[in-house]
Amino acid sequence: MKIINNRQIIADSWQTIDDETSLEQLPSGKIIVSLALWNDRRQALVARDDALGIKLAPEDDVADIAADLSSFALVVLQFPAFRDGRAYSQARNLRQHHGYQGEIRACGNVLRDQLAYMERVGFSSFEIDAGQDINDALNGFDEIGIKYQASSDQSLPLYKRRTA
Amino acid sequence: MNTNPLPTTAINKTKTAQQPGIFVYDQVDQQLIDERVAQFRDQTQRYLAGRLSEDEFLALRLMNGIYVQTHAPMMRIAIPYGLFSAEQMRMLAHIARTYDKGYGHFTTRQNIQFNWLKIEETPDLLADLASVQMHAIQTSGNCIRNTSADPLAGVAGDELEDPRPYCEIIRQWSTLHPEFAYLPRKFKIAVSGAQKDRAVTLVHDIGLSLVKNKAGEIGFKVSVGGGLGRTPMIAQTVRPFLEKQHLLSYLEAVLRIYNLKGRRDNKYKARIKILVGSMGVEAFTKLVEEEWLKIKDSMILDQAEIDRVKAHFAPFAYDTVTEQTVTNNPAFARWLEHNTSDHKVPGYRVVHVSLKSPQAAPGDISAAQMDTVASLAEQYSFGLLRSTYDQNLVLADVKQSDLFDLWQALDAADLATPTIGTLNDMICCPGLDFCSLANASSIDVAADIQKRFQQLDYLYDLGEIDLKMSGCMNGCAHHSIGHIGILGVDKKGVEWYQFTLGGFAENEAKLGERLGRAIAKTDVADTIEKIAQVYIEQRQPNERFVDTFYRIGIEPFKGRVYENN
Numbered sequence: 001m002k003i004i005n006n007r008q009i010i011a012d013s014w015q016t017i018d019d020e021t022s023l024e025q026l027p028s029g030k031i032i033v034s035l036a037l038w039n040d041r042r043q044a045l046v047a048r049d050d051a052l053g054i055k056l057a058p059e060d061d062v063a064d065i066a067a068d069l070s071s072f073a074l075v076v077l078q079f080p081a082f083r084d085g086r087a088y089s090q091a092r093n094l095r096q097h098h099g100y101q102g103e104i105r106a107c108g109n110v111l112r113d114q115l116a117y118m119e120r121v122g123f124s125s126f127e128i129d130a131g132q133d134i135n136d137a138l139n140g141f142d143e144i145g146i147k148y149q150a151s152s153d154q155s156l157p158l159y160k161r162r163t164a
Numbered sequence: 165m166n167t168n169p170l171p172t173t174a175i176n177k178t179k180t181a182q183q184p185g186i187f188v189y190d191q192v193d194q195q196l197i198d199e200r201v202a203q204f205r206d207q208t209q210r211y212l213a214g215r216l217s218e219d220e221f222l223a224l225r226l227m228n229g230i231y232v233q234t235h236a237p238m239m240r241i242a243i244p245y246g247l248f249s250a251e252q253m254r255m256l257a258h259i260a261r262t263y264d265k266g267y268g269h270f271t272t273r274q275n276i277q278f279n280w281l282k283i284e285e286t287p288d289l290l291a292d293l294a295s296v297q298m299h300a301i302q303t304s305g306n307c308i309r310n311t312s313a314d315p316l317a318g319v320a321g322d323e324l325e326d327p328r329p330y331c332e333i334i335r336q337w338s339t340l341h342p343e344f345a346y347l348p349r350k351f352k353i354a355v356s357g358a359q360k361d362r363a364v365t366l367v368h369d370i371g372l373s374l375v376k377n378k379a380g381e382i383g384f385k386v387s388v389g390g391g392l393g394r395t396p397m398i399a400q401t402v403r404p405f406l407e408k409q410h411l412l413s414y415l416e417a418v419l420r421i422y423n424l425k426g427r428r429d430n431k432y433k434a435r436i437k438i439l440v441g442s443m444g445v446e447a448f449t450k451l452v453e454e455e456w457l458k459i460k461d462s463m464i465l466d467q468a469e470i471d472r473v474k475a476h477f478a479p480f481a482y483d484t485v486t487e488q489t490v491t492n493n494p495a496f497a498r499w500l501e502h503n504t505s506d507h508k509v510p511g512y513r514v515v516h517v518s519l520k521s522p523q524a525a526p527g528d529i530s531a532a533q534m535d536t537v538a539s540l541a542e543q544y545s546f547g548l549l550r551s552t553y554d555q556n557l558v559l560a561d562v563k564q565s566d567l568f569d570l571w572q573a574l575d576a577a578d579l580a581t582p583t584i585g586t587l588n589d590m591i592c593c594p595g596l597d598f599c600s601l602a603n604a605s606s607i608d609v610a611a612d613i614q615k616r617f618q619q620l621d622y623l624y625d626l627g628e629i630d631l632k633m634s635g636c637m638n639g640c641a642h643h644s645i646g647h648i649g650i651l652g653v654d655k656k657g658v659e660w661y662q663f664t665l666g667g668f669a670e671n672e673a674k675l676g677e678r679l680g681r682a683i684a685k686t687d688v689a690d691t692i693e694k695i696a697q698v699y700i701e702q703r704q705p706n707e708r709f710v711d712t713f714y715r716i717g718i719e720p721f722k723g724r725v726y727e728n729n
Contacts (some may be wrong), residue, residue, distance in 0.1 A: 083306070086423060
């Protein structure tokens with residue numbers, strides 16, 4: 001699968017692990033686990049050599065993994081529908097309150113016309129929804145150059161940049 | 165396509181540069197709305213070419229003000245906090261002529277709507293708007309909407325501080341805010357700076373009122389969770405005093421909690437009022453304050469920025485002449501009494517331009533009237549206009565010596581119906597005639613009522629009565645807080661009207677009490693007449709309708725309205 005990562009189209013190098021998978025069946029390489037699997041198998045998962053990612057549901061509180069963030073090279077946040085905007089605040093919380101520097105990935109109903117907002121709040125990679133043109137999606141990032149507010153991409157509001 | 169020439173700019177540039185009285189965009193502000201037009205043009209083209217689904221385009225067009233209504237697409241254009249210039253009003257006239265059927269409709273949130281558009285022309289329309297620093301950004305959709313304010317901001321005698329600079333600061337913060345574009349539901353903020361709340365802040369998702377603390381500092385009282393619609397609620401105080409420097413961090417904290425915790429499974433339970441109601445205001449406040457403590461120091465609103473924005477709204481250099489208009493023209497005297505109000509500067513009056521002519525639907529204005537009001541604003545009121553919560557316009561800074569001339573011009577344009585604040589100055593939504601949500605018509609019922617109470621002496625004798633009529637329970641006309649509220653409902657294809665009495669829109673806002681079973685369409689005007697009779701019989705000297713109601717309760721009204729069955 002192709003994804004957008006830091007505005008580049010690349011092949012996805014992560015595998016998502018089913019909650020039913022036993023420890024013995026865990027593949028090598030970079031894997032993404034659910035919060036439930038992480039809570040159940042934490043020790044075994046950190047003992048692996050390869051990078052670990054975690055996938056949160058929109059109703060999960062990112063504060064619940066705050067202490068564990070150094071274990072994750074990737075946090076995946078979900079858009080069950082593009083209208084469900086909870087993941088915008090989850091991403092912002094991760095960057096702003098928890099200083100998370102790793103990859104934050106958007107998955108689900110991820111469309112061109114929301115990418116700019118997603119990037120602003122802290123998402124860095126995007127699994128573009130099936131049926132969408134991933135090349136066209138790249139055009140969605142820079143349509144609006146003026147940003148009044150501070151966010152994860154821009155620490156100062158516009159008025160402070162105006163006078164700076 | 166847009167074939168009409170753009171209106172020429174008649175505004176005096178030198179004068180506006182020195183003393184705008186309105187927020188004037190610099191090139192950065194302008195670039196944003198220009199880029200927004202280009203973005204929407206591309207989205208519309210992709211939609212028309214079948215590359216953007218109906219559902220995906222829906223969310224995008226809503227955030228550019230476009231609904232698809234009964235007859236055609238409707239566009240709601242933002243008038244930030246109800247303040248706009250003569251030049252902008254001329255542009256609205258141009259839009260009415262070029263893209264619509266020659267008129268527009270002002271809303272309770274101080275915006276204007278056009279009802280007869282073509283989707284493929286809307287990008288051109290937005291480009292025309294952008295040429296005069298206007299837009300339709302976030303006038304619909306589940307995002308932060310246009311911030312509304314006291315229409316008498318800056319000229320009212322009871323004002324602690326002008327709320328408009330804060331509205332503009334909120335406008336900029338909320339415009340294309342990346343985190344809050346896909347909220348559970350729409351989100352409305354209103355700001356009041358006066359003792360009397362003319363911005364109905366307590367029926368907004370966030371109501372801000374400027375208050376003074378014991379130390380004499382001015383800050384905001386923050387109320388959250390007001391809203392009308394199916395489950396009308398009055399906002400509750402979450403913070404009695406917020407320092408100005410924390411305005412944006414506090415708003416951000418409220419919105420973040422709402423975005424994460426608000427219900428998304430049922431659109432009728434998705435407004436923040438439901439979240440506050442279900443958690444309880446204490447628990448909600450606790451979450452907000454915890455979030456706020458984390459972000460407040462990184463989001464300080466600098467005094468320099470407040471001052472920069474404030475400079476745009478600096479008071480005009482008023483003349484000191486206090487010449488009174490002397491005339492014995494009775495029609496002028498009526499208008500003067502009912503359609504003008506006090507200005508904080510002696511020698512000036514605030515003029516309320518009535519959009520409640522019996523000849524037109526409440527809030528409607530024709531392109532010719534728009535041009536007329538634009539010219540009158542330039543001639544008599546520093547080139548500025550305001551739109552009001554009660555769907556009228558205001559010329560806020562008129563010299564007393566100009567009032568007679570202004571009245572004649574307004575009267576000639578059918579903009580001087582002398583009924584401001586009376587029963588006939590009703591708030592009314594477009595109803596079934598235009599709106600795809602409506603269950604019942606409101607415009608023709610409004611016309612019936614206005615006709616019934618056309619006797620001015622009778623109308624004046626009834627005094628201040630706030631009548632609000634919505635064509636469905638979404639409550640766009642705020643019927644729940646009308647002294648008399650009327651809600652249109654559909655029962656098996658027949659239109660019925662439910663009455664509430666005793667609602668109140670100002671400070672200490674109250675929801676009306678239901679009178680009884682719904683009334684048939686043909687009996688609506690009769691019912692109001694009966695309610696008025698009870699008031700006339702029972703009132704004490706100088707008692708307003710709503711005060712009589714609070715004193716005697718609903719039973720006498722109920723008894724009269726339902727006495728024969």
